[in-house]
Amino acid sequence: MVSVNPFAEFRRECENVLAAALKTTIPEAKIETFPMSKPNNPNFGQLASSVSFELAKNLKKKPADLAAQLAKAADKTRFVMVEKVEPAGGYVNFYVNFAKFSAFTLESIGQLGQEFGFIKTDKPTKIIVEHTSVNPLHPIHIGQARNPMLGDALARILSRRGNEVSRHYYIDDVGRQSSVVAYGYAKLSKPVPDEKADLFVGKIYTVTACLVEIKKLNRQMELAKKVEPTEEVAKITKDLDEWMTIAEELEGKYPKLFKALLEKIGEDKNPEEEINRLNRCYEDGEPNARALIREVSELCLEGFRKTQRKVNISYDSWDWESDFVWNGQVSKVLGQLEASGFVHNENGVLEFDAEKVIAKMDLRKKLGLREEQEVPPLTLVRADGTTLYTTRDVAYTLWKFERAQKVVNVIGMEQSLAQLQLKVALYALGLSKQAENLVHFGYSLVTLPGYKMSSRRGHYITFDEVLDEAVKRAYEEVSKRSPMLTEDEKRNIANFVGIGAVRYALVDVDPGKPVVFTWDRVLNFETNSAPYVQYTHARACSILRKANKNPENVNYACLKENLEHELIIAVASFPDAFIECADYLKPNMIADYANALADKFNTFYNALPVIKAETVEITRARLALTDAIRTVLSNALNLIGVIAPDKM
RNA sequence: GGGUCCGUGACGCAGGACGGAUAGCGUGUCAGCCUUCUAAGCUGAAAGUCAUGGGUUCAAAUCCCAUCGGACCCGCCA
Numbered sequence: 061m062v063s064v065n066p067f068a069e070f071r072r073e074c075e076n077v078l079a080a081a082l083k084t085t086i087p088e089a090k091i092e093t094f095p096m097s098k099p100n101n102p103n104f105g106q107l108a109s110s111v112s113f114e115l116a117k118n119l120k121k122k123p124a125d126l127a128a129q130l131a132k133a134a135d136k137t138r139f140v141m142v143e144k145v146e147p148a149g150g151y152v153n154f155y156v157n158f159a160k161f162s163a164f165t166l167e168s169i170g171q172l173g174q175e176f177g178f179i180k181t182d183k184p185t186k187i188i189v190e191h192t193s194v195n196p197l198h199p200i201h202i203g204q205a206r207n208p209m210l211g212d213a214l215a216r217i218l219s220r221r222g223n224e225v226s227r228h229y230y231i232d233d234v235g236r237q238s239s240v241v242a243y244g245y246a247k248l249s250k251p252v253p254d255e256k257a258d259l260f261v262g263k264i265y266t267v268t269a270c271l272v273e274i275k276k277l278n279r280q281m282e283l284a285k286k287v288e289p290t291e292e293v294a295k296i297t298k299d300l301d302e303w304m305t306i307a308e309e310l311e312g313k314y315p316k317l318f319k320a321l322l323e324k325i326g327e328d329k330n331p332e333e334e335i336n337r338l339n340r341c342y343e344d345g346e347p348n349a350r351a352l353i354r355e356v357s358e359l360c361l362e363g364f365r366k367t368q369r370k371v372n373i374s375y376d377s378w379d380w381e382s383d384f385v386w387n388g389q390v391s392k393v394l395g396q397l398e399a400s401g402f403v404h405n406e407n408g409v410l411e412f413d414a415e416k417v418i419a420k421m422d423l424r425k426k427l428g429l430r431e432e433q434e435v436p437p438l439t440l441v442r443a444d445g446t447t448l449y450t451t452r453d454v455a456y457t458l459w460k461f462e463r464a465q466k467v468v469n470v471i472g473m474e475q476s477l478a479q480l481q482l483k484v485a486l487y488a489l490g491l492s493k494q495a496e497n498l499v500h501f502g503y504s505l506v507t508l509p510g511y512k513m514s515s516r517r518g519h520y521i522t523f524d525e526v527l528d529e530a531v532k533r534a535y536e537e538v539s540k541r542s543p544m545l546t547e548d549e550k551r552n553i554a555n556f557v558g559i560g561a562v563r564y565a566l567v568d569v570d571p572g573k574p575v576v577f578t579w580d581r582v583l584n585f586e587t588n589s590a591p592y593v594q595y596t597h598a599r600a601c602s603i604l605r606k607a608n609k610n611p612e613n614v615n616y617a618c619l620k621e622n623l624e625h626e627l628i629i630a631v632a633s634f635p636d637a638f639i640e641c642a643d644y645l646k647p648n649m650i651a652d653y654a655n656a657l658a659d660k661f662n663t664f665y666n667a668l669p670v671i672k673a674e675t676v677e678i679t680r681a682r683l684a685l686t687d688a689i690r691t692v693l694s695n696a697l698n699l700i701g702v703i704a705p706d707k708m
Numbered sequence: 709g710g711g712u713c714c715g716u717g718a719c720g721c722a723g724g725a726c727g728g729a730u731a732g733c734g735u736g737u738c739a740g741c742c743u744u745c746u747a748a749g750c751u752g753a754a755a756g757u758c759a760u761g762g763g764u765u766c767a768a769a770u771c772c773c774a775u776c777g778g779a780c781c782c783g784c785c786a
Contacts, residue, residue, distance in 0.1 A: 095728080097726095097728075100729075100730085101729075232786070235785075407784095433712090436710095444784080448783090476780085504779075570721085572714070573713085576720095586735080586749095595746075599749085602746055644725065656732095665746095666751080670745055671744095708746085708748080
């Protein structure tokens with residue numbers, strides 16, 4: 061007998077037993093679903109129901125008496141995987157028949173192998189997962205890296221769930237920052253990078269942005285002094301101080317580049333204006349602007365792609381934001397929004413009245429908003445006629461929904477409001493179905509101790525740096541722990557250990573919680589890390605390798621130890637964990653699951669011999685168990701994009 | 709000012725959608741375990757008002773309200 065979800069079979073049997081018992085004892089009680097939970101103590105069995113507490117209320121009886129009654133009424137002749145049913149403390153406890161359940165579970169895992177646990181959904185859906193989408197201005201920094209780690213894990217998980225998943229990278233090349241970097245790049249006469257391209261572009265961006273900002277502040281200062289000298293001047297002075305400090309830092313870090321840009325930008329009276337003009341030309345699709353901005357963006361993306369290859373992440377589609385402006389889809393959607401009646405002109409700019417839509421369509425509850433919570437309006441178009449990010453995102457979202465039924469946007473929490481307004485815009489356009497299938501998967505920022513990372517200020521640690529350091533540290537570890545390995549082996553191990561450690565560390569924490577970046581957090585090679593789980597997997601492989609035989613005619617009944625039973629339950633529950641993590645989008649759960657299973661296996665490993673077990677029969681059964689654990693660890697790691705090695 | 713998210717041993721975290729039995733794990737501290745399948749490991753000890761105060765309930769870390777503390781948002785930025 062093979063099952064895709066062994067534990068669920070057991071649970072179903074318990075439910076049936078309980079339902080039948082209830083029918084014979086208290087036929088008048090109507091209970092649709094039985095509350096079933098895993099007791100935290102194995103002495104209470106493998107599943108427990110607190111149904112008696114609920115019944116007690118209406119029947120005015122003691123829960124303990126009801127539990128006893130129900131347990132007694134359980135029809136033993138129908139038991140397959142249930143061993144016994146016992147009342148305790150008001151609960152009805154179900155004990156699994158391990159002789160049968162172990163066989164059932166381990167044979168299922170043996171049969172299904174790499175597919176075990178990946179239960180397919182009843183309704184396969186086309187899903188677009190948009191993730192990363194770092195602006196093509198600077199290298200991906202460690203704060204932003206949380207995004208692809210989560211996004212890729214989500215894509216893997218949803219795809220394993222049986223959906224048709226497409227991974228999209230949205231290239232935001234229309235924003236004003238793109239014009240900033242392009243302006244600096246042009247001023248330097250389009251230099252050829254002498255280092256990784258995104259790093260190179262990032263330097264130009266930071267220095268240009270800084271110099272332009274200072275120039276702008278200086279001009280504002282002069283104006284402010286003429287009119288109202290006090291408050292305004294103080295604020296500008298403060299900003300100016302900050303940017304001057306940054307300028308000093310940048311000059312120290314990249315003296316040549318700084319000097320060159322200072323000189324070139326100095327030629328322009330008002331760089332701000334030049335940049336705005338470039339931005340306008342780009343949106344208009346003017347050929348020179350197009351060529352220039354696309355060139356810098358491509359340069360930067362070239363660097364991104366290298367980084368992505370390192371971490372084994374790929375995309376099915378690279379979507380240029382500018383395409384939606386140029387092909388008229390943005391203006392088309394603007395027209396539709398205007399026609400919806402929720403857009404008005406306010407001092408020359410177009411505003412979308414999200415609040416009005418919500419009130420009129422009675423969306424507050426649907427959107428999970430409180431009664432009194434108001435949603436601010438969204439500006440769609442600037443006075444100069446250029447569009448804003450969210451406006452363009454509406455057009456992009458419509459495009460996505462032409463290709464998928466569901467869209468998951470992996471975007472930082474700080475954009476929650478914009479994502480909400482985007483959704484409201486879909487409602488305004490009469491696209492309720494799409495709006496409901498638009499998911500904002502938000503996550504909190506990664507900060508540096510003391511301050512926020514800021515690309516514009518050049519304050520960041522790049523993802524590449526972290527990965528390189530991780531691999532370097534992993535190499536030192538391997539060399540120390542396994543000096544006998546060949547150089548190639550060490551390098552290979554260092555690579556998947558280092559990268560795995562970083563991936564795991566960024567996926568492991570609840571996305572809603574902020575992470576303060578420290579090296580030892582990301583480069584953890586001990587318990588609760590990818591290396592720990594990888595190591596455990598390698599250990600299991602090692603045993604199987606040394607045993608050198610495929611167990612046949614296994615007598616699973618000789619797995620009698622508590623540790624073995626716990627492991628059986630743990631692996632049998634993997635499908636449940638997978639379903640939950642897929643349907644509730646909880647990638648971090650998989651990391652926890654893998655770590656918990658590894659913990660249990662390591663305890664088992666230290667306590668009970670496999671190859672040198674008391675009898676050959678036990679060895680065979682334990683090998684089967686070890687093999688199942690190996691499979692499940694590997695499948696779990698696979699979901700979060702971490703390699704499960706045979707050896708390390 | 710308004711809103712969203714968060715607050716769990718010294719530190720870092722899990723559990724929270726769906727309320728149930730003594731709240732898990734790691735780091736650090738202390739005491740141990742390599743002639744036995746990989747010590748990136750394991751065993752044991754000390755360490756908790758689950759931010760605070762109310763409420764709902766037979767039962768609250770979990771649900772509701774308030775307060776305090778932290779992060780983020782409220783832009784003709786993205």
